Amino acid sequence: MKARGWDVLERVRAGERLVFDGGYGTMLFAAGLANGACPELWNDTHADVVRAIHQGYFDAGSQIVETNTFGGTRLKLDEYRIGDRTRELNAKGARLARAAAPAGGYIAGSIGPTSRLPLDYALDAGVTDEEYLETFREQAEALAEGGVDLFAVETMMFPQECTAAVRACKAVADLPVMATMFFQYEENNDRDRTMWGESPAEVAKNLIAAGADVVGMNCGRGPDRAIVIIREMRQVTDAPLVAYPNAGLPVTTGDTVTYELGPEEMAREYPALLDAGCDIVGACCGSNPEHIRRIRDVVRGRSPRK
Ligand SMILES: [Zn+2]
Structure with a gap:
């Protein structure tokens, strides 16, 4: 039997638009997370708070909600000297989101950057493709074990890191993978590029080639640029x-x-x-359930994509 996460793709292909969730950082800080503290640790120490944030997004109309595991790779958790808790914190994160999900709600396992530079860019000990693969594989395995329906590889800056994360997800579970990168708006050139100069069209093609089922953008400047980025991606892919x-x-x-x-x-x-051709919409930093409620209203008021 196919995992239910694949329904997301079927629904989208049938023309339905789906609502993703909003930001977590702002919500966690508002709940008392200290600056410089590890957000993923709260999956253990403040489980009720994390579950309530998930609940708030589902209640606001999110159909897909992310786990609180953005910085959940061992490479990232090692910064807090808790790399040995990688498996536990990711599996707990997945279960917390699952516990808040209504019947029919989907859980996306959040996988963010390691904050470690790839070998090609680092001045000192950079991360090799194999090391990226290994650290993302460990995280993805734990998220799958905790019961996520799909993966959300997100806010990625480097192509090497992003494609390694996509491949790792594909290697550990037969689940859909969403992959999104962070784009900067270059005002002088009036264009959007990743930190390393890739265009939206190049990103879409690269990530699909790496195995991603859904591609796009997250974080960055705001919805005005998202429209332009998605339009450019739509010109090169039907994904x-x-x-x-x-x-x-x-x-x-x-x-x-x-x-x-x-x-x-x-x-x-x-x-x-x-209109630009986006199938799944949500919000990132600075948004809260009220943003999602309004976005949900927009999606509900629209006819399906042809
Ligand atoms: Zn963001």
Whole structure:
């Protein structure tokens, strides 16, 4: 029997648009996560808080909710000297999200960057493709063990790291993989590029070649750029596309960081994002369940994609 995560692809291919979730960082900080503390550790120490955040997104209309495991590779957890808890914290993260899911809700295992540079760019000991593969494989295995329906490889900066994560997911489980990269808007050139200069079209082609089932963008500048990025990706692929941009740029006042776009302002951009050919939409940094509720309303008000 095929894992139920594959339903996501079938639904999208049939023309349905799906709603992803919103940011976790802001929610965790609001709940008391200290600056510099390890968010994944809360899957153990503050399980109720994490579960409540998942619940909030499902209640707001998210059909796919992510696990709190963005920094859950051993390479990243080693920064907090808890690399030996990799398996436990990822499996717990998956179970927490699962516990909050209504019947029919999907859980995506979040896999973010290791924060370690690839060999080609690092000045000192960079990470080889094999090391990336190994660390992502360990995380993906634990997430699958905890019961995720699909994987969300996200906020990736380097092509090597992103493709290694996609391949690792594909190697450990027969589950769909969403892969999204972080794009910077280059104002002088009026274009969007990854940190290492890849265009949206190149990213889409590379990630699909690596085995990703859904490709797209997340984080970055905001929905206005997401529209342009998705449009460029749509020109080169028929694959399902996903976008969950930030709620605009961060605005720092003293010690507090807020984001440019409130729920209503942000949702106003989503009809154009759907028109650009996006199949799965959500939001990233600076968003909360209220943003998702408004985005859900936009999606509900639209006819399916032809
Ligand atoms: Zn973000």
